[in-house]
Amino acid sequence: MRKNVTVALLLATFLAAIEGTVVSVATPVIASELNGATLVSWVFAAFLLFTAVSTPIYGKVADLFGRKRVLLFGIGLFTVSSLLCGLATSMEQLIVFRALQGLGAGAVLPISMTIIGDLYKYEERGKIQGILSAVWGVSGVLGPVIGGFLVETLSWRYVFLLNVPFALLSFIMIIVFYKETVAETSERIDLKGALLFAGGTTAFLYALITFSETNEWTTTIVGSGVLSLVLLGGFFLSERRATSPLLPFDLLKQSTIAAINGSVFFAAWVLVSMSAYIPIWAQAVLGKTATEAGFMLMPLSVAWTFTSIIGGRTLGVASPRRRALVGMGLLVIGTFTLTLLSQSSSDFWVYGAVALIGVGFGLSQPMFIVVLQTVVSYQQRGTATATNSFLSTVGQTLGVAVFGAVFNFVVLNDFKESSALSQVSLEDFFNQSVTETLSASVRLQGEQIIATGLNSIFIGAMIAAVIAFIIATRLPARPPEPSQRS
Template sequence: MRKNVTIALLLATFLAAIEGTIVATATPVMASELNGAKLVSWIFAGFLLFMAVSTPIYGKMADLYGRKRVLLFGIGVFTVASLACGLAQSMEMLILFRAAQGIGAGAVLPIAMTIIGDLYTYEERGKIQGVLSAVWGISGVAGPLVGGFLVETLSWRYIFLLNVPFALISFIMIVLFYKENVTETSRKIDYRGAILFATGMSALLYGLLSGSESESFAETLILISFAVSVILLFWFYRVEKKASDPLLPPAVIRHPVILVINLAVFFSAWVLVSMSAYIPIFAQGVLGKSPTEAGFMLMPLSLFWTLTAIVGGRTIGIASPRYRTMTGMGLLVIGMAILIGIGRESSDVFIYLAVSLIGIGFGLAQPVFMVVLQTSVDWSLRGSATAVNSFLSTTGQTLGVAIFGTLFNVSIIQAFSDSKLLSGYSIDPFFQSGTASRYGADVQSAAEQALANGLHLVFIGGLVCAILAFFMTFRLPKVRPEDPTN
């Protein structure tokens, strides 16, 4: 049973993992075809926002009512939303359906990881984390290649349809092979807290993401969003203090080891989105690469993440959590420092080197974070602990998209308005070298420099977050935590 369930979970993970790499590769084409360059960050942000707010709710439901039903629901929603994304006729429709994808993915990734924690011991979790990383690696390599091929030969729409067969196989295998014994409990999910949390976080992230696509956070609707968020989240805090079974258990939130891991994961998520979302734009808009070539530049991330995690997973029982994660986060710092130094005339080698170092860094640190976190709590809290970690990772990416998107948008808007060559031109065509070349060498060169300057601000922000994540690892234990009674 365990083997078949693991295969199904690997397929579910592949379902969500390949979606990210394919979409990143096709983003410039979608933005250009749907005339939505100013909304480009919402392609990622809509997905991440709803994934973030739903994840802790799914985690709590999995602890109370079992993992199986929650996971099947998430896969079903993700599949239908993927089909809808492939049929979208405007950028607004695409963003709406991407949000629905996020609602499904909010269950898929954390619940799959929770089940892994249930089925395997500490040492075994290290090995299976390596296998899970291999799935991410395969999807990371296949995603850009398949995505670039589909975009150039058929249409970007097919990148979403590719999710469907994997989803159906995973769904059927989980139904057939995963036999779960759920103990009856009188505990109920804190629905009032869940609603307050979901709406409060949605208002906060909406305000941040809306501000990222405008030149100011002082617009009326954005300020209202922030005000509503403060009120609802404060109300949520008051409700949680009195709840008999809170949505976010204090034992998870205040646990010293879990707190450090969550902060490190939160800041490293900013690093991940700063490169995965913006390197394809740099490659196509500044360096003049094709979508496939841009996808190749992200491949070392998944490749080295995979290889490092597989090798490291087999020694996780004897390795120091602190020193391994310190090394991993340190490599993120070096990789982002290299990205800051690249320019229009830089060799592609520097991008490949930076992405490779960051991949090794994540491969060293992320599996250790998850194994130590799941070992620090028992079964009744494992779903919530895993979900909170996923929530902070997703929130970190969402905030990264918002803040980095603001830096990028404001920079290029200002550059286009200040330039005599670019003033009056739309930004959209310059996201791809094929369309940018129609405007003449001087105009194209000026646009490339404007894009490069905006992207450098994003990479500087990524470096700051990498440094913060690095310092978080100083508080991790030198030895593995003891397993609680399950």
């Protein structure tokens, strides 16, 4: 039974994880066919936003009423919305269906990790969580390849439709093989807290995502920010009075859990700086094609995958603190290397730095989840795992907004102040055929400015890595003692 359930969980996780990378390849064709170039960013933002908002709610519901129901609901919603995405006839429809996909993914990813924690003991979790973490690395490698093949040979619609049969297989396997006994409980989900949390988080992430695109304090952004403060403030007060809070603050304040969540949150900033800005460095500074730029990120996925598998199998060799410090230390070294890059730097410096960061994530991420699930009880495991996933998503979203604002401020201001570049747009340097039409002096000056802006991003990523390293020193030196029913 356990083996079959694990296969089903890995399959469901792979489908949800690969969704981001496989769709990215298809977006230019989608925008062209559906006449929605101005809405492209919301194809990703809608998925990210609704995944983040729903994750903690699913975690709490799974703790109260069982994992199986929540996971089946998530896979079912993900399957139906994937089908709808493949049948969308307008960009607006696609964005709505992507939001529904995000709602499904919000259940699939954390609840799968929670069930792994239920099925395996501490010594075994490392191996399985390592494989589960490696699924993300594999999706990063295969996503662009599969997406490109489907777009070129069939249609962009198959990028979404391909999910359906495999998701149904996972759904059926979980129904058949996963046997769960759910204890009766008089507790009820804190509906008021859930609504306040969902509304406040949605407003907060909407303001962040919109600001990262416009870099302007519009009325809509300010209003969303104020609304988020009001709703999240109400959520905090509601949680303190609730008999069954959505996010138990006493749980989150435990030193080990707080250290893990803090490290994961700031490490997410490092991750998003790689995925968003390494391709820009490759294309705008080094003059690479889009395909070549994608290959520069491959060491991150490959190193993460292999290190997760090896690290998971050797979980008992080193203490949680030592393993976390090595992992976060590699993030610091990798980001520091990136801050030293210049236009004349060899490609191998980028590959080496990205690979170091991949090893750092592979060493730390599975261990974080295993320790987190060990120090909490069965009744709190879903909430703790989902909250950790939520903080990772918010960390990436906040990183995108802050880094995007810094990059735009540095680069766009320098472009405006340069007489040679005043009539040239930043986007011209992202298109190799357009860049080649510019004079050598204009091209060199533009590349230097973009390199300066990207170096600012990498400095910010290094600061985030240092903070994650410092927080990781709070982890226990010895493997944790299992909590009740752990």
